Amino acid sequence: MALTFFWILAVPPLLCSALPSTTPHVGISIPLSKRTPQLSVNGVVDRDFLNAQVNKVHNKIARGFAAYKKNTGKVHPSNTKHITRRSTGADALQDDSQVLWQGTVQVGTPAVNFTVDFDTGSSDFFLPGPDCDSSCDGHTIYNTSSSSSAEDQDQKFSLAYGDGSTVEGNIFTDTFTIAGLTGTNQSIGAATTYSSGFSIDNFQPDGLVGMAFKEISDFGDDPVFQTLVSQGVVTAPEFAFELSTSGAELFLGGVNTNKFTGSFTTSQVSNTGFWQISMDSANVDGEAVVGNLSAIIDTGTTLIIGDTKSVSELYDSISGSKDASQTVGDGYFTVPCDSIPNISLTFGGKAFSISADTFNVGQAEQGSSDCIGGIVGEDVGDAWVVGDVFLQNVYTSFNVENETVGFASLA
């Protein structure tokens, strides 16, 4: 398999308030490392990988819509096209969550360390359980029978992933600690089967921590951060991500003032479930070309996925851009490698630029002067999914009390 390259970012030193008292922490950060098989190999994009990414996002949003319906009894307002999950035609080994931001969490009594992907596009927490078959090999097992605080909830779960396989298992409640902050009675899925996308070759962390709202929790329970908030462990009901190439961290209990400059531009979550906000426009060289859109802000997605109509309009306004559906895959477009335009997204009236480096996914073919753009067309309901291609350019805060997303310039 070609996609074995990965890079671990230099991470900043742990920055924590380190109060030995019982008062809640003012805010605490957890360093994240990024592991990603390259979107391109020797500068040329990997088609199977890119196509798998689009399927992955499609299925992830479909899972959220299904959980929303189960929890609220209503069709998610953005599920206008009634999308359902589909299987990918791409190599299953290259499916799912390969590009992610991971950190450490401790679970159970006595506490055991696990690495997890922190994902603002979903809301459940799961790990490989003691009865997991060979699909969990290589991961650290959450052995519920050796944790004295684990309680079986007598409830099964099943999450469908992109290649048609599922992550399934049993729901327990247990104690967990992230960056020194301890919560109890957290619902944790102990998997009996992992989909191929979570096998050790494809997914280095042990499990996944969802950081969106309860409404899209398949378990129907509070996500990890909301548990910390309701148990009074964090002073501020807010967390923030820095996902830049110069360092990455998740900050719990507010924002890390060392990591951004100026003020935040905040947007109200339009519908509690995903971190979904209005996006005023997508701009090319300062000109709004498509607008009045809705965007799901997702640390667990690599690319920016937009509805096919808007994305095609966006590339139409870029001179030299070409449809790459025949050469790379549906929804992909190229731009001239030597003149990547200044693409920006406007939220709350302020435009935030995407650097040429993050927008450019790689050369379309060996020796080509066309490069694949990081905004890709795929209809996943009435919303864009704004992932790392954008989020690496900003500091992002997520406020669970006021249900707002804030963007600020990186320090």
Ligand SMILES: *[C@@H]1O[C@H](CO)[C@@H](O)[C@H](O)[C@H]1NC(C)=O
């Ligand atoms: C568990 O993780 C914590 C926090 O990252 C770390 O300080 C500790 O050394 C780890 N313990 C083991 C046994 O790896």
Ligand SMILES: *[C@@H]1O[C@H](CO)[C@@H](O)[C@H](O)[C@H]1NC(C)=O
């Ligand atoms: C889980 O722990 C129990 C009790 O300590 C032990 O008997 C069992 O072998 C462990 N299972 C796994 C998969 O490690």
Ligand SMILES: *[C@@H]1O[C@H](CO)[C@@H](O)[C@H](O)[C@H]1NC(C)=O
């Ligand atoms: C623990 O969590 C479960 C599931 O979320 C809930 O039903 C139960 O009431 C909680 N128990 C306590 C003591 O908070």
Ligand SMILES: *[C@@H]1O[C@H](CO)[C@@H](O)[C@H](O)[C@H]1NC(C)=O
């Ligand atoms: C890119 O466009 C944004 C929004 O119009 C603008 O603020 C920024 O200065 C531009 N950057 C460059 C390098 O031209």
Ligand SMILES: *[C@@H]1O[C@H](CO)[C@@H](O)[C@H](O)[C@H]1NC(C)=O
């Ligand atoms: C968004 O809608 C407003 C009001 O209908 C309109 O004035 C504006 O031009 C639209 N923006 C874009 C980028 O289409």
Ligand SMILES: *[C@@H]1O[C@H](CO)[C@@H](O)[C@H](O)[C@H]1NC(C)=O
């Ligand atoms: C939520 O909004 C209220 C009113 O603007 C403000 O007083 C409060 O500090 C905000 N909460 C957080 C966590 O930002």
